[in-house]
Amino acid sequence: MTSVLxxxxxxRAKRRNVLYTxxxxxxxxxxxxxxxxxxxxxxxxxxDKWTPFVTDSQVWTTYLLPGLTExxxxxxxxxxxxxxxxxxxxxGRLSDHRxxxxxxxxxxxxxxxxxxxxxxxxxxALYREFTTVSSDFRPLYAVVTGLxxxxxxxxxxxxxxxxxxxxxxxxxxxxxxxMRKGQxxxxxxxxxxxxxxxxxxxxxxxxxVKDTALGGALLxxxxxxxxxxxxxxxxxxxxxxxxxxxxLIFIVINAILTALAGRLEKRLRQGKKTAAVVIPAQAGAADxxxxxxxxx
Amino acid sequence: xxxxxxxxxxxxxxVLALTATACGGGSDSGSNGDKINVGIKFDxxxxxxKTPDGKYAGFDVDVARYVAKELGYAExxxxxxxxxxxxxENLIKNGDVKxxxxxxxxxxxxKKEVDFAGPYFLAHQDLLVRADDSSITKVEDLNSKKLCxxxxxxxxxxxxxxxxxxxxxxxxxxxxxxxxxxxxKRVDALTTDDSILAGYASQKExxxxxxxxxxxxxxxxxxxxxxxxxxxxxxKINKALEKMVSDGTWEKLVKQHFGPSGYKxxxxxxxxx
Amino acid sequence: xFDFLDSGQYDLLGAFWVTAxxxxxxxxxxxxxxxxxxxxxxxxxPLMRAFGTAYVNIVRNTPLTVVIVACSLGLDQTLxxxxxxxxxxDIGFRxxxxxxxxxxxxxxxxxLRSGINTVPPGQAEAxxxxxxxxxxxxxxxxxxQAFRAVVxxxxxxxxxxxxxxTVAAAISAAEAAFLMKEMIENEADALFxxxxxxAFGFMVLTxxxxxxxxxxxxxxxxxx
Numbered sequence: 052m053t054s055v056l057x058x059x060x061x062x063r064a065k066r067r068n069v070l071y072t073x074x075x076x077x078x079x080x081x082x083x084x085x086x087x088x089x090x091x092x093x094x095x096x097x098x099d100k101w102t103p104f105v106t107d108s109q110v111w112t113t114y115l116l117p118g119l120t121e122x123x124x125x126x127x128x129x130x131x132x133x134x135x136x137x138x139x140x141x142x143g144r145l146s147d148h149r150x151x152x153x154x155x156x157x158x159x160x161x162x163x164x165x166x167x168x169x170x171x172x173x174x175x176a177l178y179r180e181f182t183t184v185s186s187d188f189r190p191l192y193a194v195v196t197g198l199x200x201x202x203x204x205x206x207x208x209x210x211x212x213x214x215x216x217x218x219x220x221x222x223x224x225x226x227x228x229x230m231r232k233g234q235x236x237x238x239x240x241x242x243x244x245x246x247x248x249x250x251x252x253x254x255x256x257x258x259x260v261k262d263t264a265l266g267g268a269l270l271x272x273x274x275x276x277x278x279x280x281x282x283x284x285x286x287x288x289x290x291x292x293x294x295x296x297x298x299l300i301f302i303v304i305n306a307i308l309t310a311l312a313g314r315l316e317k318r319l320r321q322g323k324k325t326a327a328v329v330i331p332a333q334a335g336a337a338d339x340x341x342x343x344x345x346x347x
Numbered sequence: 348x349x350x351x352x353x354x355x356x357x358x359x360x361x362v363l364a365l366t367a368t369a370c371g372g373g374s375d376s377g378s379n380g381d382k383i384n385v386g387i388k389f390d391x392x393x394x395x396x397k398t399p400d401g402k403y404a405g406f407d408v409d410v411a412r413y414v415a416k417e418l419g420y421a422e423x424x425x426x427x428x429x430x431x432x433x434x435x436e437n438l439i440k441n442g443d444v445k446x447x448x449x450x451x452x453x454x455x456x457x458k459k460e461v462d463f464a465g466p467y468f469l470a471h472q473d474l475l476v477r478a479d480d481s482s483i484t485k486v487e488d489l490n491s492k493k494l495c496x497x498x499x500x501x502x503x504x505x506x507x508x509x510x511x512x513x514x515x516x517x518x519x520x521x522x523x524x525x526x527x528x529x530x531x532k533r534v535d536a537l538t539t540d541d542s543i544l545a546g547y548a549s550q551k552e553x554x555x556x557x558x559x560x561x562x563x564x565x566x567x568x569x570x571x572x573x574x575x576x577x578x579x580x581x582x583k584i585n586k587a588l589e590k591m592v593s594d595g596t597w598e599k600l601v602k603q604h605f606g607p608s609g610y611k612x613x614x615x616x617x618x619x620x
Numbered sequence: 621x622f623d624f625l626d627s628g629q630y631d632l633l634g635a636f637w638v639t640a641x642x643x644x645x646x647x648x649x650x651x652x653x654x655x656x657x658x659x660x661x662x663x664x665x666p667l668m669r670a671f672g673t674a675y676v677n678i679v680r681n682t683p684l685t686v687v688i689v690a691c692s693l694g695l696d697q698t699l700x701x702x703x704x705x706x707x708x709x710d711i712g713f714r715x716x717x718x719x720x721x722x723x724x725x726x727x728x729x730x731x732l733r734s735g736i737n738t739v740p741p742g743q744a745e746a747x748x749x750x751x752x753x754x755x756x757x758x759x760x761x762x763x764x765q766a767f768r769a770v771v772x773x774x775x776x777x778x779x780x781x782x783x784x785x786t787v788a789a790a791i792s793a794a795e796a797a798f799l800m801k802e803m804i805e806n807e808a809d810a811l812f813x814x815x816x817x818x819a820f821g822f823m824v825l826t827x828x829x830x831x832x833x834x835x836x837x838x839x840x841x842x843x844x
Contacts, residue, residue, distance in 0.1 A: 055741045056762060057664045057754040064664070072667045079671070089699045093531040099552065109399035164826045165819050166783035168797050173815045176804045179437050180811060186428060186443035257681065264683035268520055269789065269801060271431045276685060280390040281397050283523030287552020290527045290693055298686045305681035433805065493708070499802070517708035519692070519791070528697040 090291070100289035103282075104296050110282060118278035119300065125191055125263045125274065129198035130256055136199065137206025142236060144211050155207075162204040168265050171197030175270050190272035197266075198259055209251050213244035246319050253312035257305045264301070275300060383420045385411045386430030386438050386447035386572075390521065393546020393604050394450050403427050405546070406604040407569075410467055410588075411448040413596060414571065417587035432500065436460045439572050446584065450543060452501070452567035462577065463570030464584035467591070468601075469613040470567040472502050472510075473541035474560035475548060477529065483536060483560050489514045495525035495534040502539040510564055522547065530556065540567050545610035559610060568616060585618050592618075624807050625817070635799040636821050642716055642785040642795060643825065647778050649721035654728025655763070661733060664754055672729070680726040684719075684787045691719040692791040716788035724781045731773040735766030768840040775833030779826045796821060 060068055090096050103110050143155035162170070175193035178184050184192055217240055225235040267277030279293045286293075387407055388395035395407040408427070415425050430438055430449045438444045439461045446464070453463045474494075476483060483492065489511035496503040498518040506516055517534060519525055526547060528534040537544065541559055548557045571588075573580050591597045592615045605612050625632065660672035679687065692715055695701040703718065705711035739762050747761040767774075786797035800818045807814055 055744045056662055056757050058748055060664060068665050071665045075665065075667055075671070086699065093698050095527075095531075095698055107399060109401075113397070113399050113401045160827075161819075161823070164779075164783075164823045166786040166797065166822060168786040168789075169800060169815070169818055169822070172797070172801060172804060173811075176811050179441065183441070186434070186438050186441065261681075261683040264685045265787065268685060269797075271429070271434055273429070276683060280521045280523065283521065284390040284392050284396055285399055287550055288523040288526035288530065288547075290523050291698060294686060294690060294693060298682050298690070301683055301686065302678055302681045306677065309677070309681065515707045517712075520689070524689075524693055524697070527693060531698050531700075533697045533700065 095291045099287065100292045103286050103289070104292065110286075114278040114282050115275065115296070115300070118273060118275035121191070121272065122260065122263045122274040122276075125194050125198070125266070125272070126256065126260045128191075128195045129202060129259050129263075132195070133199045133202040133206055133259075134252070137203040138210050138241070140203060140207035141210025141214070142241075144207060145214060145236075147232070159204040159207045162200045163208070165201075167197050167201040167262055168269070170200050171266055171270060173197075174200075190266060190270050193270055194263060194266035194272050194274075198262055201262075202255060202259060205255060206252065209248050209255070210241075210244065213248040214240050216247060217243055249319060250312045250316040253308060253315060257308050257312075260305055260308070261301065381420075382424050382426050383415055383418070384426045384428050384444040385415060386428050386435065386444040386449055387411060388431075388449045389429045391450060391543055391546055392550050394542060395448075396546075397429075406468070406542070406600055407448045407450060409600045409604070410571075410591070411446075413591050413600075414446070414448070414584050414587045417590065418583060432497075435572060439574055442574065445573070446580070447572035450540060451570055451572050452540075453570040454501075457572075460575065461572045462575050462581055463572055464581045465570040465588055465618055466568035466616045467571065467588045467597070467618070468542065468569040469616045470540040470542040470569060471563040472505060472538060472565040472567065473544055473562055474536040474538050475529065475544040475557050476536045476560050477532070478556055478558050480535065483562075486510055486562060486564060489536070492535040493517065493533070495519060495528055495537050496539060497522060497525070500539060505565060506538060526553075526557075536560065538564075541610060542569075542605070542612070545605050545612075548610070549605070549607040561611070588618050622810075622813050622817070624803070624810055624813070630799060630803060632799065632817070632821075635796045636825070638713070638795040639782075639785050639821075640825060642713070642720065642788060643778075643782040645717045646720035646724060646781055646785070649717060650724035650728050650777075650781065651774075653721055653725035654732060657725055657729035658732040658736070659758060661729065662736065662758070676726045676729055679723060680730070682723075684723050684784055687723045688716060688719040688787055688791055691715040691722075712788075712791050716785075716791060720781060720784060720788070724777060724784070727777045727780070728774065731770045731777055732763070732766055734773070735770035736762055738769045739765045765842050768842050771833055771837035771840055775830055775837070778833070779829055782826050782829065783822065 058064070087096070140155055140159055143151050144159060146152045146155070171193050174196035175189065178189050178192055178196075214236075221239055221243065222235055225239040230238070263272070263274050264276040266272030267274045271277070276297055279290070279297060282293045283290050387403065387405075389397040389403075391405065391407075394405045395403065396405050398404050411427075412422055412425065416422070428438065428444050430444065430447050432449075435447050435449060435451060436457065439447055450470070451457075451463075452470070453466060457463075474483060474489075482488065489506070490513040492511075493515045494506060494511070495517045496506065496519075498520060500518075503516060503518050506512075506514060517525075517528070519528075522537065522539070522543070525534065525537045529537050541561075541563075544557075544559055547553060548559060571584050573584065597615050601612055624630065657672050657676060660668040661676070663669060663672075692712065695718070696711060696715055702711050703714040705714045743761055743765065744757055747757045752760065785795055788795055789798040789801070796818060800814065803814045804811065
C-alpha cells in the first residue's frame with residue numbers, strides 16, 4: 052500500500068534517500084551517544100548495577116517471576132470475567148427493549164468515561180471498608196475489579212460493533228426460519244461476530260496486561276512493575292537497570308500477544324474465503340477493530 | 348458443528364470466571380491456626396527487607412521475631428506480610444496482621460485508629476547527602492537546596508509545612524529513585540528517618556558514597572501497631588520489649604543492623620504503658 | 621455527604637485544571653508526534669520506516685507508568701533534562717506531558733495509518749501523475765483525507781489520553797488521581813461521595829470531547 056504514495060525512486064531520488072538515511076542515522080547516533088555517555092558519566096552503566104539480572108538467578112526467582120505471575124494472573128482473571136460480562140452488555144445494548152438498552156448503554160458509557168486507575172482505587176477502598184477480604188487478595192481483587200468494569204464496557208462496544216457489522220440478511224434469514232431473537236443472537240449473529248472481533252479482543256489483552264501495572268504504584272498490588280522497589284533496595288539502587296529489565300519483559304509479552312492477534316486475523320481472513328460467505332459491509336467491523344486498538 | 352463449539356467455549360469461559368471469583372475468600376483472624384501474621388516493610392534495608400533468597404532481614408524484622416517468640420510463636424510460625432506505609436492502619440484494623448513492626452512512628456492521628464506498644468526505637472528525621480558534600484549544616488540551609496522524599500510521606504509533609512517551605516522538594520515513588528537522583532547530583536539530599544537512611548548508607552553497594560547529615564529535625568518514636576483496644580496483646584508486647592532491652596538483645600540487634608553505617612543511634616526509649 | 625467540598629481543604633478545581641492542562645498539551649503534542657511517526661512509517665527511506673515501526677511497537681507495548689517513570693528517572697534524574705522547568709513541580713508536569721506525548725503518539729500514528737489505508741489509491745496515483753513529490757502527496761492529498769476518516773478513532777485516543785493523565789500521579793504531578801487518593805484516605809466515611817465527585821469530573825472532561833468529535837466525524841467524513 053505504502054508504495055502508492057511515491058514513485059519508484061530514480062537516480063536522483065535514490066541519492067536523496069541515501070542522504071536522508073545518513074542524516075537520520077547521524078542524528079540517532081548522536082542521540083544514542085549522548086544518552087550512553089551521560090549514563091556512563093553518572094555511573095549508571097557500572098557492571099554491578101546490571102549483572103544481578105544475569106548472574107544472580109535469585110533476582111528472577113524471588114522478585115521478577117512471582118511479580119510476573121501476579122501480573123498474568125490479574126490479566127487472565129480480568130479477561131475471563133470481562134469477556135462474558137462484556138458480551139452480555141453488548142447484547143443488552145442491542146436489545147429491542149428500551150428499558151434494557153438505555154440503562155445498559157448508560158452503564159457502558161459511564162465506565163468508559165472514568166479512568167481505570169480511579170476505578171481501581173475506588174474498588175480497593177470499597178473492599179477495605181465493607182468486606183473481610185484478606186490483605187493477601189485485596190489488591191488483586193481491586194485491580195481485577197477495576198479492569199473488569201472498564202474492559203467489559205470496551206468489549207461491549209466491540210461486540211455491538213461486531214454484530215452490527217454483519218449483513219442484515221443474516222438476522223432476517225434466521226427470523227424467516229422461525230428462530231427466536233435469543234436463538235438468532237446465540238446461533239447466528241454472535242458466532243459470526245466473534246470471528247470478526249477476535250483480533251480486537253486479543254489486542255485488548257495487551258491493554259489489560261499493561262494496565263495491571265497501575266495497581267502497583269498506588270494500591271500495593273505486588274505485580275511485576277512494583278517489584279522494582281524490592282530489587283533496587285537490595286542491589287544498591289540500580290533503578291535504571293531494573294526499570295529497563297522490567298520494561299523489556301512487558302514489551303516481549305505484549306509483542307507476543309500482538310503477533311498472536313495478527314496471526315489470528317490472517318487465519319480468520321483465510322477462513323472467510325474458503326467458507327465462501329459473502330460479507331459485503333466490512334467497514335463497520337474494521338471500525339470496531341480500529342476503535343478497540345486505539346482505545347488504549 | 349462449529350457454532351456448538353463456540354458456545355461451549357463461551358460457557359467454559361463463564362464457568363472459569365465464576366470459579367475464579369468464588370475462590371480465595373478471606374479470613375480475618377490475623378493468625379491462621381498456629382501461625383501469626385506480622386506486618387513489616389519489604390523494601391527498607393536495615394529495617395525490613397525481603398532479601399534475594401526470599402528471607403527477611405532487618406532491625407524491625409528481628410524485633411518482630413523476638414516479640415513473636417515471647418508471645419509463643421517460633422520463628423517458622425511467623426508469616427511476614429508486606430505493610431506499605433499507607434496500608435498499615437488498614438492491615439491492623441481488618442485483622443490481616445496481629446501486629447505491625449514497620450518503622451511505624453507513634454503520632455496522635457494514627458493513635459485514633461490503632462494502639463501502639465512500645466516505643467522500641469527513637470529515630471529522627473534527617474538528611475542523606477553525598478559523602479563529599481558539607482554545605483548543609485543546619486535546617487535553614489535547606490531552603491536553597493533540592494530535596495527528595497517519598498510521595499505522601501510524613502517527612503515530605505514536614506519539609507513543606509515547617510522545616511524548609513522554600514526548598515525545592517521532589518516527591519518520588521521510592522527511596523531508591525531518590526538515591527539515583529542523589530548519586531547523579533540532581534538532588535542535594537534525601538530526607539526521611541535517620542534509621543532508614545542509615546540502612547541505605549550501610550549497604551555495601553553504597554559504601555563511602557553517602558553520609559548522614561545528623562540534623563535531628565524531628566522525633567519519631569517507633570511503636571508496634573496493634574488493634575485498637577487490644578490491651579492484653581499490647582501489654583504482652585510491651586513486656587517483651589522491656590525484656591528485649593534488659594537482656595541485651597536490643598543493643599546487640601541495633602549494633603548488628605546500624606553499626607556499619609556509623610549511625611549514632613539513641614539509647615533504647617522507655618516503653619510507655 | 622458532600623460537605624468535604626466546602627471545607628476548603630482540597631483544591632478540587634485546581635487538580636482538575638492540572639488534569640485538563642496535561643490532557644490539552646499532551647493532545648497537541650501527540651497529534652504532532654503521531655503525524656510525524658506515520659510520515660516516517662510510510663516514507664520512502666527504509667531506515668525511517670524501520671525506526672517508526674520499532675518505536676511504535678516498543679512504546680505501545682510498554683505500560684504507561686513505565687514510560688512516565690522513565691521520563692522522570694532517565695531524563696530528569698540521570699540526563700538532567702529539565703525542559704526549561706524551574707522547580708520539581710514544574711519539571712514533573714513538563715515531563716508528564718512529554719511521557720504522555722511519547723506514548724499517545726503511537727496510538728495516533730496507528731489510527732492515522734489505518735486512515736491512510738481508507739484513502740483510495742487513485743488519489744495518490746493521480747497526485748503523483750501531476751508530478752507531486754512524496755511530501756506533497758502526503759501533506760496535500762492523503763493526510764487531509766486520512767484525518768477526516770479517522771476522527772472517531774482519534775477521538776477515542778484523545779479520550780483515553782485524558783483518562784491516562786491520572787498515571788502522572790506516579791511522578792507526583794498534582795492532578796486529580798493524586799488528590800482522590802489523598803481524599804480517600806482522609807474521608808473514608810464519604811467514600812462514595814468522593815468517587816462520585818471524581819467520576820463526575822472526568823465525565824465532564826471526556827463526554828463533551830466524545831460528543832463534539834462525534835459530531836465533527838459526521839460533518840467531516842469524506843463523501844464517496
